[in-house]
Amino acid sequence: MGCSYSSRPHGERISHLLDADLRARYGISLRGFEVLLFLAVFSEGGTQRITDLAAHAPLSQSRVSRLVAELAARGLVERSSSTRDARVVSVSITDTGMELFKRVQETHLDRLNELFFSRLTPEEIAALAKITGKCVEEDPTD
DSSP, X not given: OOOOOOSSOHHHHHHHHHHHHHHHHHSOOHHHHHHHHHXXXXXXXXXXXXXXXXXXXXXXXXXXXXXXXXXXXXXXXXXXXXXXXXXXXXXXXXXXXXXXXXXXXXXXXXXXXXXXXXXXXXXXXXXXXXHHHHHHSOOTTO
């Protein structure tokens, strides 16, 4: 199956479709799901400083703060201030947030496969994995 072309960059188009699907099915944005993903999978104990969340997201710190506030209002995450420094805010995924993350994850991965990976050959997927690995690997001089 070939990829269709439009004036919108392909990555943006896929992100838009994934976002619309998540909003329609679960009432959560793609970026909101990514915050839950980061907390559920990549954060020890499901907790992370908000500055670290912002460092891993393609969003500004103020946008991440607003997004976390939206998720907290829905009971999906909790915000807490450090007892040593009130300027340091941590975010933790709640049980409700973890339940939603687990429900969303499978259908989200299926949709991502449908929109992206199913259009690639095994060789293209292997090349993409190799390139992505190079881009995200740790600095070899450390």
